[in-house]
Amino acid sequence: MDLFKTLSRKKPICDTSPTQLAKVLSALDLTALGIGSTLGVGVYVLAGEVSKEVAGPAVIFSFMIAAVASVFAGLCYAEFGAKVPRAGSAYVYCYVTIGEFIAFIIGWNLILEYSIGAASVVKGLSTYVNSSTGMHDIMIEWMPLRLDGLSQFPDIFAFVVTILFSLAIAFGAKESSIVNNVFTFLNLSVVLFVIIAGSFRANLSNWNIAATEVPPDNGEGGFAPYGITGIFKGAAICFYGFIGFDCIATAGEEAKNPKRSMPIAIILSLFVIFLAYFGISTVLTMMLPYYLQDKNAPLPYVFDYYGWTVAKYIVTIGATFGLCASLMGSMFPLPRIVYAMSNDGLIFEWMGRIHPRYKTPLFGTLFVGTLTGLLAAFFNLSQLVNMMSIGTLMAYSIVAACVLLLRYEVEDENEKMHLPAPFHQNVFRFLWNTDHLKIPTKLTATIVTWEVTVFCFVCILFAGIIEMFKNQLYYFDWWAWLNVAVVGLTLLLILVLISRQPTAQTYETFAVPLTPFLPGISIMINMYLMMMLDSTTWIRFLIWIGMGLLIYLTYGLRNSKERLRRQQIAFVNNKQTEVCTFSSSKEILVPTGQ
Incomplete structure (x- = not known):
């Protein structure tokens, strides 16, 4: 029972401790952060991949279902973000409602999610640059890595880019948000260009292709060639295209007016992201039959198909901006999660130390940036992307459950629970x-x-x-x-x-x-x-959890700030009890004659 109480100890929801982070982010900054983190290269790839192999033109409904699921999760984040505007996102929400142990598990998963997310994004950017400049073949020839599970060569470009972005984030929240705003604006401009330009070549007949005209193993034609199953399977894939908006919640402690700006930013960013995905998928499937789509680079391919070379290069540039914005959005929350867990004593203290000038967790930012850079430089991340998804989905589920628990929580924490005598009868x-x-x-x-x-x-x-x-x-x-x-x-x-x-x-x-x-x-x-x-994703997930449990049991359990706070309260209460007991038992002698 004592162990259960230890693992389930909760932080006070009204944390009055002063923040060391600078409150500089507006609703616009938070919205751009959410859009930039979520609307990365997926908007240029996902629609073509899902329409070709999974859902056909009905991919627009797949995105709609995924958007609805994301809005449900977003509403839960918005409620907590307004009520508990602290750095840490789902980790903090879990800490104030369920308890310390589950909160640590969620925080540890978020570190994994953002690290792999950032590493995969920078890996995509470096793959494009290395291929277009010819560095890919040169590096394979001069610095090959012949080990299973590793990259073909040490990706120096990916490592350097990651460190540069880490430095940009470490030098201030406002400065890094300005860079993100620029990348996000350029990315959205290219998306808008694709939708407008592509509409001139849109043909509604591509949504109603006869089954006899469809090549074998490409569905049955029509609007939903793979049936209702394909739509829902596509929704599961498209849902991952909405992952990333939760980074807004990690910046709650740096928002100027979090109770107002965070709900607005979360809902607005999800709405803009849905419009982008819906518009791109609609235009793409109308421009070219679904079975002719290129799943790796559908937009450059379709513009090249019509001979629009300039549009093709504009899309390529837009994908680069999207990758940069997504990288910034993936890396921005990572040091905030580390800061929150370090500040609570669950991971090493030096990782959350705030720099007096930049008002950011400088050492933690550079540490996780270096870790992410090494992942991107030496590891083949294609099999690890699902680990990002499992961590995110678990966080979404826990946050939704926390909303339920908090909404029905007792307001008087000192109240004792008394079960009525005939409870089983009533x-x-x-x-x-x-x-x-x-x-x-x-x-x-x-x-x-x-x-x-x-x-x-x-x-x-x-x-x-x-x-x-x-x-x-x-x-x-x-x-x-x-x-x-x-x-x-x-x-x-x-x-x-x-x-x-x-x-x-x-x-x-x-x-x-x-x-x-x-x-x-x-x-x-x-x-x-x-x-x-798949099962291998769950196995890797459990291995990562095991590593986290080792840190928690050997360090976090002993150094938890909540543990120290409760010990202090118990010490004060014991002292007061001793004083009261001594006073009540002390015999008062009154001198004779007075």
Whole structure:
């Protein structure tokens, strides 16, 4: 029990400790950061890849479904970002609602997510530069690396670019945000150019190609050549194109007015990103039949197909700007996560030390920048990209669950939970709140905690059933749909039971609408997407978790600031108890005659 209390200790949600970071970011800066981090090279590649092999022209619906799933997650981040505007994103949100151990796991995963994300982006940029300049062949000849899992040669360009971006971020949040704003503006300008220029060659007949005209192994033609399964499979792939907006939440401590600007930035950035993906995929699939798309470079290919050489080079330049913006967005949150965990004593103190002049975690930024640069320089990251996805999806799920727990949390932390004597006889009464309680208690908060936990496990079961019986569901086998209906109704029942419990009354900031249903849907979607990842990804994920547990058990558990804070409170309370006991037991002698 003591171990459980240790691992589940929570930070106070109202952290009054002064921040050492500079509050310099506006809503526009945060929006550009979210767009730049998310709308990278994927906008130039993803639509062609998914339309050719997975969804056909119906890729626009795949992006729409992915956008809705991202908005659900975004709303949860917006609520927490406004209520807990501290550096650390999902890590901090988890720390104030679930506890220290799960928060460490989430923070450790975020470090992995942003490191691999940044390394993969800079790797894509260096691949383009090395190929176009001929350095690729020269480096293979002069500095080959003949080891499995490593790059063909030490990618010096990728390492140098990563260090330069790390220095830009280390020298100030405002300065690095200005650079990001420029890259993002140029990237969006190229996207707008593609949509306008491509519309002149758009042909609606490419959305309705007869099955007889389609080459073998390319679907059945029409708008959705791969069926409804292809649309949802495409949505799972397209969802990864929206990963990155959560970097806005990591900058909450540096926002001028986080309670207002963070919700605006998250929702606005997701809206702009969806418009970009939707516009590109619409124009692309109308310009050229889906089965003729080039999955590696669809936009340069389609413009080259029509002989628009200038447009082809504009798109290539835009992809470079997109990569730079994505790299900045991927690297910007990384030192903030490290700073938050270091400031809480869970990882080494020197990594979160703030530079007095630049007001940034200088040493932590340079350390993670060097680590990312080494990953990009020496490792083949093609098999590690899924690890970024699993960390992000888990963070999204945890944040949505934290919203539910926080919304139904008891307001009086000192209240003791007392189970009524005939509790087992009145389970229905407490689950449905037939007494119509308006203020949360320890009992109602505990009920919600258990309901959310059960909901997450049932979501895993629901995702497993859909994945296991996907072919039977496609052909409408009644028994498969019956299983889905039973588990789906169970999920709905749990959400209804959660909605019956009293909620916290003090909400002066942004709140997720339709709680608990929207956070519940977000958890369900994220769990399903996690189940679609391959087993090797889960194995690598568990190895990374094992490394993190070693650090936490040997360092973080002992040096936790929350542990020290609670020890101080216990010490003061013991002293007060001793004084009160001594005073009450002391005999007062009154002299005779007075």
